[in-house]
Amino acid sequence: MTETIGFIGLGNMGLPMATNLAKAGHKVQGFDVVPAANEAAAKAGITVVATAVEAVKGASIVISMLPNGKLVLELYGSGILQAASAGTLFIDSSTIDIDSARAANALAVAAGMLNLDAPVSGGVGGASAGTLTFMAGGAASDFARAKPVLELMGKKIVHCGDAGAGQAAKICNNMILGISMIAVGEAFVLAEKVGLSHQALYDVASTASGQCWSLTTYCPVPGPVPTSPANNDYKPGFAAALMLKDLLLSQEAAASAGASTALGKHAAEIYQSFVAAGQGGVDFSGIIKAIRES
Secondary structure: OOOEEEEEOOOOOHHHHHHHHHHOOOEEEEEOOOHHHHHHHHHOOOEEOOOHHHHHOOOOEEEEOOOOHHHHHHHHOOOHHHHOOOOOEEEEOOOOOHHHHHHHHHHHHHOOOEEEEOOEEOHHHHHHHOOEEEEEEOOHHHHHHHHHHHOOOEEEEEEEEOOOHHHHHHHHHHHHHHHHHHHHHHHHHHHHHHOOOHHHHHHHHOOOOOOOHHHHOOOOOOOOOOOOHHHHOOOOOOEHHHHHHHHHHHHHHHHHHOOOOHHHHHHHHHHHHHHHHHHOOOEHHHHHHHHHHO
16 A cells, blocks of 8 residues: 655665655655755655655654654654644654653654654664664554554564663663674774684684674674675764764663663763764774774
8 A cells, every 4th residue: 555654854764764665656755954865865756845744744654763852852842743634653763762752652642643663773774775673662553553664664573562662672772782892892802912813703703602793794893794894994884973872872771760781881981982082973893993992
C-alpha cells in the first residue's frame, strides 16, 4: 500500500532513510531547516516542503530524525500534532534521552496520534543500504502499524517495550559499543608495544574470546578489516561526537535510575577529551589515536 509519509530531518541519516521510502514507491514529504539538505532531498526524489507543518499534512506516517530531545519536543509542540489527521503514526528515530521520548509520546497520544520512539543503529552505511536496526518503544499495536514501513529502512526491527524503551535499548547498546572500542584500541596499542602485529592479534582475537563487533566489523587499525574507517583515514561512519552524545545520555540515564556504570562513565570521559581536542568529526574508532598518545 502506497502511503504519504512526512519526514522531518534530512541530514546524514534522515536523507538516505527517506530516500529508501521514496524508492519503495511512497510519497515522501520532506523538510529540514538546512537548505542544502532540502536540495539534496529534492534530487533524491523527495517532495520538499517549506515547513514541518506542511510535511505532516495529508501524511499517514510522520518520521523525525533530529539531533536531540529538546528539538524533538519543540517539534511536537510546534503545531504538527494539530495539523495531522487523527490516528497519524508519529515515529521519532532520533537518539534522545528517555524522559524526552516519554514526554513526546505523551504529547502525541494526548493529541490522538499513534507514537513510537524508534532510534536506529547501523550508521550512514546502514541507512543507505536499508539495513538499519530499529529499537522501538511504544504500544504493541503502534509497533505493528509501523513495522512494514520500518522494514523498508532496516533489516532488524525490535519491539523493546513501552514508550522510551527504544531509547533505553539504544543507550545501553551504544554504551557497550563505546566501552568495547576503547578496549579493542587498548589491545592493539599494547600489541604494538610488545611487538605483536595487528594481523596476528586480529587473527587470534576475532575467533577467540575477545571477539566483538568493534574488532571484527570496525577494527580500529588499518588492514585486517578493509571496510573499516581505519582504512579511510577514520572518516566517519559514526563520528566521535555522536558517540560522546550517546555515552553522556547513558550517564544521564544511569544517574536517574541509580545504576552504577563505572566503565561507561570512564568511556564518556575518554571520548569527551578526544572531542575537546578537536576530534569530534573523526570516526569514533579513531579513539585509538588518543590511546596511543596517552
